Amino acid sequence: MTFHDLGLSPHLLRAIDELGYTTPTPIQQAAIPAILAKRDVLGGAQTGTGKTAGFALPMLHNLLTNHGRGQRQVRALILTPTRELAAQVGAHVDSYAKHLPLRVLTVYGGVIIKPDIEALKKGIDVLIATPGRLLDLLTQQALTLQKLEVLVLDEADRMLDMGFIRDIRRIMNTLPSERQTLLFSATFNDEIKTLAGELLINPELIEVDPANTTAEKVRQRIIQVDRERKRELLSALIQREQWQQALIFARTRHIADRLARQLAQDGLDTQAIHGEKSQGVRNQALEQFRKGELRVLVATDVAARGLDIDQLEHVVNFELPQSPEDYIHRVGRTGRAGRGGQAVSLVCREEAAQLKALETFIGESLPTEVVEGFAPSGRPTRQTLPGSKPVQNPPKKKKAAAPAGGKPAQNPPKKKKAEGQEVGMLPVRRQPRALLQDDDDE
Known part of the structure; x- marks a missing residue:
């Protein structure tokens, strides 16, 4: 199978030919037809297997069928947990859309917001964003998501964990109920699948590799x-x-x-x-x-x-x-x-x-x-x-001898274990994002 067998727009095929893409990966072979059919998708595959192209190519194809946007409107939204991932996904989407009449914009924190606001005035077909910057733009009424056609959560396990879920729910409240929703990640647990059930309608589950595994090589x-x-x-x-x-x-x-x-x-x-x-x-x-x-x-x-x-x-x-x-x-x-x-x-x-x-x-x-x-x-x-x-x-240390005529030496009291934690060890339970890492900067 080649990308030419998947029913994608000739303009998309031209772009991926220029990028040197020839044979679609397993996640791309499974996801592209489902997304072209406008199904909701919960997709899992190992990192480095082409998940971005798996959702971006059919999403761009579908956006071509109704090319129209109003002021400050966004037609497709891709949410990522970090700035670096937003920039990477944005670069890929830009390269796929280079021959299409679509406007693509990437926004994230840590940079001046005014250029983002200016770029959004004419409307955007595909917006790649971190949750924090998106909420800032929504608060300033720089954009509207009321006519959104497609929502993508990239690295969905982190987007839906207890650190991000509040922001995600705030964003979800601004979206129309009629939309296509795509969730992609390399790892899924039962909690994430339960939360995904609230966001997707009759989704197609695509897992091309055993869940939560690393690449064989x-x-x-x-x-x-x-x-x-x-x-x-x-x-x-x-x-x-x-x-x-x-x-x-x-x-x-x-x-x-x-x-x-x-x-x-x-x-x-x-x-x-x-x-x-x-x-x-x-x-x-x-x-x-x-x-x-x-x-x-x-x-x-x-x-x-x-x-x-x-x-x-x-x-x-x-x-x-x-x-x-x-x-x-x-x-x-x-x-x-x-x-x-x-x-x-x-x-x-x-x-x-x-x-x-x-x-x-x-x-x-x-x-x-x-x-x-x-x-x-x-x-x-x-x-x-x-x-x-x-x-x-x-060698084991000997216990201290009791002083002559005195009470036996007392060992210091043992520290109690914290719930879910071994004494002297880091907790192994899944923690809220704010406790997992110190990079709350998006």
Whole structure:
């Protein structure tokens, strides 16, 4: 099958021919006919498999059948959770629509809003937006969604989680009941499917890969190491194994900045991006990384959904994410479009519960290894691979002897476990977005 067999407009086919697209991916083969038929769709596929083209191409085709828009009107809306993803989706939609008489606009926070307001005055066929910027524009009456024809939630699991759901409901209240709704993501859980049931009417469920899985060609490595030696090990891996480029995920802005400084001191060309960086700085760092001018990029999860870099071979979890779903999206930054790659996770003893929860989520046990010279002290996270260096447990400390004639020495009271949490470990329950990451900047 080719794209020419799917019934798309000749103008769309011309654009995708120029982009070098030939054979549609499985998600595109399944989604495009359903969307052309104006069905609601709940679509799931691994990252890097062409979901954007899967919903954008048929959406643009359908918009051509009734080319008309009024002032400040929006005909199709694509919502994304992060600025980076909005910019990426916008660039793809622009390239698909280059030969069409349709107006496409991408809006997100962190930049001046006045140009967005001016661009919306004449009406827009396709608007790509983050929820925060869209609500700002709605509040200023810069646009109307009353005649919206198509709504797309990209990375729908994050768009519908407890951090975004309030904004989504506010936006939904401005939409007409008669519309086509499309939800796409790499991960879906039962909670998300229940919420999706409120938004879609008799949807077609399309899952071309097993739910919540990573690409087969991505080699996943779990390396055991003490928490305080993670940075040292990371620097050694990059240099010993001669990684050309690496995308490193850190949990917070503070850790990302500190790690970037330390890696730069080790002689590695490194920059960090996160929510406190200006959009200009973020865009510049991403562009340098895409061009191969930057060897290491450290990011919070602001980059996990929306960073599309050809032939990126190494992704590193400096810390395991608190949400197993975010692991799927982090790993999905490598192995794009069927290519290979490595996803390396540096796991300390305190993250044992998170590792177990992650493996339960993806339905497989990940191989564990120890790097020579960096074997963790104390009890290992779990048994290492055969042939790897065994991890020695330290000798147990003897209890303090009771003073002569006095009362036996009392051990300090044990800390109570927080609900859903092991003492000394991060919670593994799914948390609201505000607790999962510190990049509430959209």
